[in-house]
């Protein structure tokens with residue numbers, strides 16, 4: 001798959017929210033949010049449940065029918081959700097190829113590009129399978145292939161790994177990291193998992209009370225991001241504190257060590 005390397009494009013941002021507000025009834029969910037996403041950067045967005053993460057992602061995806069403030073997205077955008085959302089009556093390859101229906105690609109070209117995208121996620125042997133025959137992890141890989149096949153400039157990931165078991169999730173982290181290095185779309189990953197954010201992202205944002213309350217830049221080399229790394233450990237504590245979590249005991253944390 002020949003994706004554009006966005007880092008060579010020279011534009012400042014692929015997406016920008018300026019003074020972006022969103023309310024549901026009288027409840028303000030996003031308040032004057034300013035956020036600029038640069039080409040090729042990997043952002044993780046954390047926040048307590050109900051803090052507005054998915055609402056913000058939907059604004060960037062153009063899925064919000066009534067945004068206010070400025071939302072500028074320069075380039076192609078794809079979304080992958082927590083549930084893979086594959087059409088059960090279409091085979092795997094067709095599900096991926098459907099993402100190209102709006103473009104000029106011929107049927108044959110769509111099929112070839114779907115094949116290439118499935119190759120990237122290691123699932124070419126499932127091209128003619130029915131979605132219901134896939135495992136959860138495989139279905140999520142197909143969802144990633146479908147998101148990537150259109151060569152997006154901005155890839156929006158809404159908790160795509162949270163329903164997977166811990167080992168599959170680690171595999172998915174590696175895959176996403178590999179795909180991101182290869183094709184360098186800008187990525188906005190919404191997650192509840194601080195370790196996932198610190199494994200994958202360049203920039204970690206915490207949303208609170210409708211605003212980006214804090215932001216960290218993670219400069220540790222990806223291969224060196226173990227929980228024991230002093231900078232990772234420190235940022236982790238700060239992120240957890242800003243989420244209102246001061247003591248955490250999870251086995252998932254230990255498993256993540258193996259992912260680094």
Ligand SMILES: Nc1ncnc2c1ncn2[C@@H]1O[C@H](COP(=O)(O)OP(=O)(O)OP(=O)(O)O)[C@@H](O)[C@H]1O
Pocket residue numbers: 024029047048049050051052053054055056
């Ligand atoms: N279509 C809608 N109609 C009414 N209220 C909504 C709608 N969508 C979201 N909300 C409300 O907006 C708030 C933020 O929701 P959102 O899904 O963005 O939060 P979140 O941070 O993604 O939550 P979670 O982590 O639980 O997925 C919540 O209070 C939610 O009830």
